[in-house]
Amino acid sequence: MTLTVNEIFFSIQGESSFAGRPCVFIRLTGCNLRCAYCDTRYAYYDGVALDIPDILQRVADYQCPLVEVTGGEPLIQAETPLLIGELIERDFTVLLETNGTQDISRIDDRCIRIVDVKCPTSGEADKNDLDNFDRLSSHDEIKFVIGNREDYEFARTIAGRLSGRPNPVHFSPVFGRLAPDQMAAWILEDRLNVRLQPQLHKIIWNPEQRGV
């Protein structure tokens, strides 16, 4: 009953509607995708086996009520639903960052599930499980990571179909590839009711730094 863990760290949440809040991150090892822009390739293979009580103790040591389970792709490990359930039982607010290819209904719906819908420049857009849209609770979040105009139009089309559900939909520029002011201009021109969400931690710290 172990999970393979790449890193556990305490930082400022840089993404989602929780951006800006202190948060403990549990980064699980392994991913089923290879997004062209991925900033976390070091999590594809490296990790150590930890059992759930050990992970819970490490998280508790930070004395922070907000926890995010990420990766890699957290939902490819069998024990992840159990870990999230145990965190929720201990009254943590739990965020899950997932790549949109896995069925999110296996996860306790008290967890805030942040579903990334892969766009064309990721090279993985054909892997999206769009049935996840029917599995969302009102507190779950959808994000699009956008690398160019084609990605923007792809995201605009899908976000339009969601017609405001769930609130909010995030549009995040691929760091270093699409300038935030360019995406801002497109959003304003189209009067899109979405949230422009640059990765906050890459503004606070060196964007190459790990563990933040």
Ligand SMILES: C[S@@+](CC[C@H](N)C(=O)[O-])C[C@H]1O[C@@H](n2cnc3c(N)ncnc32)[C@H](O)[C@@H]1O
């Ligand atoms: C490293 S992934 C881990 C969780 C999961 N595998 C996923 O893709 O959602 C966390 C988030 O970082 C985003 N991301 C990765 N590389 C990025 C980059 N270069 N610029 C902006 N966002 C990036 C991903 O799209 C995802 O939303």
Ligand SMILES: Nc1nc2[nH]cc(C(=O)O)c2c(=O)[nH]1
């Ligand atoms: N500060 C910070 N916030 C984050 N939010 C989501 C992250 C991720 O890699 O999933 C992340 C991350 O790597 N760092």
Ligand code: SF4
């Ligand atoms: S799904 Fe997430 S972790 Fe996997 S390659 Fe894409 S961005 Fe990286």
Ligand SMILES: [Mg+2]
């Ligand atoms: Mg990250």
